[in-house]
Amino acid sequence: MAERIDYGKLMHHAMRGLIRQVLSDVARDGLPGEHHFFITFDTQHPGVELAPWLRERYPEEMTIVMQHWFDALEVDDEGFAVTLSFGNQPERLVVPFDALRTFVDPSVEFGLRFESPGASGDDLDESEDASGPAPEEEDDAAERKDADVVSLDRFRK
Template identity: 65%
Template sequence: MSRSIDYGNLMHDAMRSLIRQVLEDVADHGLPGAHHFFITFDTMHPDVEIADWLSDRFPEDMTVVMQHWFDDLQVSEDGFAVTLNFGDNPERMYIPFDAIRTFVDPSVEFGLRFETQEGDDDEDDLDEAPMHVDPDDEDAEPKDAEVVSLDSFRK
């Protein structure tokens, strides 16, 4: 009987714990300085809760921005809920941590990317930059967001 250490899942758990800690601090104290987040998540995850019009517009994944306007951030062990503004339309959403594909704080060039799990044939999809939707600008066209890989921080 062969047993091995699953470093991939252990690393993902640690990365999700880091995101949880950061969001808990933001919920308690607000965003410090120029910090802001681009969070890309799987809209098809069974526990994601977003408005129907958002899931229709973003049938696979979506990137939200937490910067100038967000409200009522609540963080739990498994995910977070937040109200974001989409063209003067506040929308409440719940995002489980295991639905997150990327978490980026461009103000300090920090980013996490969760690799696709086994059995997912679309492994190369994460190499593409996610779409960025500015929730404060209803007329803005989606534009590419920069994804920072952990490799860029290794010496």
């Protein structure tokens, strides 16, 4: 028996379970209303699968957006796989839940941040926004290179 309860590890496991449930629901029913997700993950984590050109461009982490267009979302106990469009080019990504750094649904001001060994949590400067095929949105996505996770407390009254 351990000398102490690792509440941090238990909380991260529970939060990943919440994300697993949300993504499973979306895989089955689609995104409801205005919901959309910004998901940042460690591209070097074991089990992450992405195209070589994406890994080269984002050698440490990347942020994907699941909003207007995504395809073949599959979720299991270990992670999720999804096809997204990057510059009108569909690419399949496989992301283990243990690789997640942030999960944000800005439509309801919800966000989770996972601390990883050696990560400061503030180093979110390399990101990729993948969303629907609308050209004006792709231009906006190309301009966004930083992802900010905002504390929800500042929006509460």
